Amino acid sequence: MKPATQIPLMRATLIAAVISILPMPLQAEPIGDAIRDVPIFDAHMHYKQPAWAAYPVKTVIELMDENGVAIAAVSSTPDEGSIRLFEFAPERIVPVLRPYHDDAGSSNWTKAPGMLAYLQKRIETYAHKGIGEFHIHDLDPSDRPLLRAIAQIAKARRIPLHIHSDAAPVRMFFKLEPELTILWAHGGMTEPAEVVGAMLDRYPTLYADTAYREFDILNGGGDISPAWRAVINRHSDKLMVGTDTWVNDQWDIYAKLIALNRLWLSKLPRNIAERIAYKNAERLFHRKVSPALLGTR
Numbered sequence: 179m180k181p182a183t184q185i186p187l188m189r190a191t192l193i194a195a196v197i198s199i200l201p202m203p204l205q206a207e208p209i210g211d212a213i214r215d216v217p218i219f220d221a222h223m224h225y226k227q228p229a230w231a232a233y234p235v236k237t238v239i240e241l242m243d244e245n246g247v248a249i250a251a252v253s254s255t256p257d258e259g260s261i262r263l264f265e266f267a268p269e270r271i272v273p274v275l276r277p278y279h280d281d282a283g284s285s286n287w288t289k290a291p292g293m294l295a296y297l298q299k300r301i302e303t304y305a306h307k308g309i310g311e312f313h314i315h316d317l318d319p320s321d322r323p324l325l326r327a328i329a330q331i332a333k334a335r336r337i338p339l340h341i342h343s344d345a346a347p348v349r350m351f352f353k354l355e356p357e358l359t360i361l362w363a364h365g366g367m368t369e370p371a372e373v374v375g376a377m378l379d380r381y382p383t384l385y386a387d388t389a390y391r392e393f394d395i396l397n398g399g400g401d402i403s404p405a406w407r408a409v410i411n412r413h414s415d416k417l418m419v420g421t422d423t424w425v426n427d428q429w430d431i432y433a434k435l436i437a438l439n440r441l442w443l444s445k446l447p448r449n450i451a452e453r454i455a456y457k458n459a460e461r462l463f464h465r466k467v468s469p470a471l472l473g474t475r
């Protein structure tokens with residue numbers, strides 16, 4: 179006769195064996211072609227001065243209409259571009275305050291004289307719902323007072339910062355002001371999916387847009403890469419899409435950029451695809467997306 183303790187052990191082995199031959203739990207079906215009817219919230223748009231003549235405000239809204247883009251968060255060099263677009267179509271545009279103007283650009287804006295006063299004046303004058311997209315290339319301690327002041331404005335107004343940088347400046351901002359909300363442009367652009375995932379794990383109020391990451395996510399064109407799929411599965415409530423129309427070349431291919439985003443979203447289950455397409459940005463920018471917005475201003 180076998181000792182009594184062996185019986186539960188044998189039973190456990192048997193259960194393990196049965197589980198191992200059962201099919202994997204079914205993944206929800208990808209949304210596929212039905213993604214075409216899901217509206218998009220473009221969370222990373224620019225309307226810079228060189229675009230104003232080639233793409234008048236009316237044309238921008240028509241491009242959004244044609245591509246099922248209900249709302250866009252727009253920052254511009256100079257900020258006047260965002261305001262023009264917002265004033266033309268307030269229901270469709272969320273203006274985000276970019277610091278760049280005159281001689282102040284991505285590499286020197288933190289040193290520009292009067293920058294804080296400029297930002298304060300504009301954010302008090304207009305309806306901005308974020309500050310950015312700005313670049314932080316290195317961590318210069320002499321920039322700290324300005325960055326802290328910007329973080330405090332964002333926190334007081336409960337609006338996100340839209341930051342283009344690698345992981346270190348994002349960490350620095352959360353150290354300066356732990357209650358900040360940050361939209362990490364391009365998920366750090368060059369940071370690997372694993373780092374994006376670890377950052378999203380660590381900071382509950384960190385979000386990321388995936389502009390310029392589409393081919394990376396698609397593993398060069400096929401299915402979604404395993405590393406990105408892990409990030410998407412864990413953080414489908416924190417990712418959003420964007421086109422980054424930083425030069426007119428991007429405006430020229432706006433339809434293709436939206437189609438490329440719909441391509442990778444088509445490989446995800448509907449509930450996840452909808453979050454990334456517009457629901458997360460709805461929450462971040464306090465707007466309501468509806469297909470009924472298309473064709474309106």
Ligand SMILES: [Zn+2]
Nearest residue numbers: 222311422424
């Ligand atoms: Zn950008």
